[in-house]
Structure formats: structure tokens, C-alpha cells
């Protein structure tokens with residue numbers, strides 16, 4: 001047994017995720033939870049409901065979170081990090097508020113939060129912080145004293161996140177027929193968001209021109225492309241493209257879409273494409289449907305060989321990265337000096353979201369940031 005790692009002052013880690021339906025009857029109420037007050041056209045909702053029904057009404061996200069929970073608990077136990085791990089979701093059971101209530105009843109007072117989104121953006125960061133504030137307010141109304149919650153920094157450029165994805169791209173390339181392999185382009189994909197949300201993602205000084213969201217993805221894409229070149233000796237052209245666009249058609253979202261990009265690659269004579277979903281921590285429905293079903297069908301129609309590389313999921317290197325971030329953040333909370341680990345050009349992200357980070361269209365209270373109404 002190695003020396004015990006120190007998580008004080010924290011007494012628990014909360015895995016905070018999106019949630020997803022676990023059967024056909026869950027699909028419509030889940031979508032209602034997701035889209036409450038978000039102005040998604042009815043047609044789009046019907047369409048997304050069909051994606052879930054195609055998979056028996058079951059989102060892959062819950063089992064992936066169960067696997068990640070198990071990987072975290074195993075890693076913590078093996079490394080002497082004595083920190084219980086809980087799980088709560090924004091949009092489906094186990095609901096965040098219920099989990100937080102359990103945590104308070106278990107006596108947890110200082111909680112670290114790991115969100116299953118690696119990058120800055122309203123949807124990937126502040127919205128989770130708003131959900132935390134709502135849950136804390138509910139506990140307060142119930143007469144419970146709200147615990148203090150802090151969120152782990154963005155981990156997009158942590159080696160434990162980047163390296164499994166690099167391996168995934170190399171494996172996907174190796175799976176392509178040899179005659180098209182060396183000419184393959186890499187299409188790094190992430191969730192499209194409104195350009196207005198991208199431009200205001202991250203701290204205020206990073207706003208404009210796609211904001212922290214686009215810059216962080218470009219850094220990860222470049223890191224992976226460089227590592228692939230070093231390891232295979234082949235320089236694969238690459239581009240960051242988008243998927244899973246929602247919202248009203250007249251509102252600009254990040255482009256190009258992966259399907260349009262495949263079309264363009266085909267027209268330009270590109271022999272093959274590896275789609276690398278760097279924007280997703282695990283094989284969410286967006287990966288299973290938008291890439292593995294829709295984009296693959298598009299590629300087949302074009303006669304373009306494609307492969308999709310693996311997401312990080314419950315890779316032990318990712319669990320180890322989370323342990324590293326927990327220990328780092330605990331040291332910061334104790335006032336100690338740390339050397340945060342980060343690859344690429346952007347450096348490690350802030351520990352605490354500053355005021356004005358990833359603003360919402362309508363301001364709402366958000367916990368775990370400099371503007372939190374809670375301690």
C-alpha cells in the first residue's frame with residue numbers, strides 16, 4: 001500500500017453528469033427535463049427522441065458513468081486516497097438534488113465536483129454550476145445546511161484525457177484498409193453550440209473568436225495530431241468540426257457539421273477519414289447516433305471509408321488523472337503550492353471559475369465559482 005494521499009479538506013467527490021433515459025418510457029420525460037425553457041423546436045425534439053428509441057430508449061451514458069464510478073473507486077483504493085465517490089445527474093435519476101441530500105445526511109461538508117465535460121462553455125460548465133446552486137437552494141429550503149461545493153478544473157489538456165484518445169486515433173487508423181490509411185484525414189468532432197455561446201466561453205479575457213471552447217478543442221486536436229505523427233511517422237491533415245446541432249435554424253451555431261465535412265473530404269479526393277469525438281468523455285448518444293449511425297451512413301453513401309476512434313470512458317489513465325486533480329485541488333484548498341499538470345499551449349485551467357465565465361443568456365445563481373452565493 002503506498003502512502004495515503006491527502007484529500008483534506010474535502011470529504012467526498014461528486015461525479016456530476018447529464019443523465020439519460022434507461023428505457024422507452026423515460027425518453028419523453030427526459031427530453032422534457034433537458035429542454036425545459038431552452039426553446040428547442042418541437043420537430044428537433046421528435047427527431048432526438050427517435051435516436052433514443054432506435055436504441056431501445058436507453059442512453060449509453062448511465063452505464064458509462066457506472067463504469068467510471070467503479071474505475072475511480074478502484075483507483076482511489078489502490079492509491080490510498082480515502083475519498084467516497086457519489087454520482088448525481090442534471091436530467092435523470094440519480095438526480096443531483098437527491099444525491100446531494102444523501103451526501104449531507106452522510107455528513108459530507110466539503111464536496112469536490114467532477115463534471116463529465118472536459119471543456120469550458122455554458123452547457124459544459126456554468127449550467128452544471130447553476131444546477132448545483134438550485135440543488136443547494138432546495139436543501140436549504142428543506143432545512144438542511146448546504147455543504148460547500150468546489151468544481152475540479154477543466155481537464156481537456158490533462159495527459160490522462162489526451163493520451164487515451166491518441167491511442168484511440170492510432171487504433172482507428174490501423175483498422176482502415178492499408179491502401180487508404182496513410183492518406184486518411186482526422187476529423188476531430190465536438191458538440192456544436194451557438195457561436196454566441198462559444199464566443200463568451202471561458203473567462204472574460206478569453207472571449208471572442210470562438211472563445212475558450214474552440215481554442216481548447218483546437219489545442220487538444222493539435223496535441224493528438226502531433227502525437228499521431230510522432231508515433232506513426234505519417235502527417236495526417238486534420239480539422240476541428242462539429243456535430244449534434246440543435247436550436248432554431250436562424251441562430252448561428254459552430255460549423256462545419258461532420259456530415260458536410262465528410263462530403264467535402266470526398267469531393268476533394270480524401271481517401272478515408274477518422275472521426276475522433278474529442279468533445280465527449282464517453283460514448284454518449286451523440287457519439288452512438290450522430291457519428292456511428294448518421295455520419296457513418298453518410299460516409300457509406302459517399303463510398304468514403306471512415307472509422308470512429310474511442311472516447312476516454314473509464315480508461316484507468318483517466319481515473320488516475322482525476323485522482324491527480326483531486327489531490328492537486330485539495331493542496332490548493334490547504335494553501336499549498338502545486339504544479340498543475342497540463343499539455344499543449346494553453347496551460348492549466350483556473351481552479352475557480354471567475355466572475356463572467358461562460359455567462360448564461362439570463363443570469364441565474366451558480367455555485368462553485370467566484371460569483372457563487374454559497375461559501
Ligand SMILES: CC1=C(CCC(=O)O)c2cc3nc(cc4[nH]c(cc5[nH]c(cc1n2)c(C)c5CCC(=O)O)c(CCC(=O)O)c4C)C(CCC(=O)O)=C3C
Pocket residue numbers: 018019020021031034035038040044045048059060061116117118121123124191192193194244245246247279283284285286
Ligand atoms: C456542449 C454540450 C455538451 C458536452 C458537455 C457535456 O457533456 O455536458 C452536451 C452534452 C450532452 N447533451 C446531451 C443530450 C442533449 N443535449 C441537448 C441539447 C443541447 N446540448 C447542447 C450542448 C452540449 N450538450 C446545447 C447547446 C443544446 C441545445 C439546448 C440548450 O441550449 O440546452 C438535447 C435536446 C435535444 C437536442 O436539441 O439535441 C439533448 C437530448 C447528452 C446526453 C447524451 C446521452 O444520452 O448519451 C449529453 C452528454
Ligand SMILES: [Fe+2]
Pocket residue numbers: 191
Ligand atoms: Fe447536449
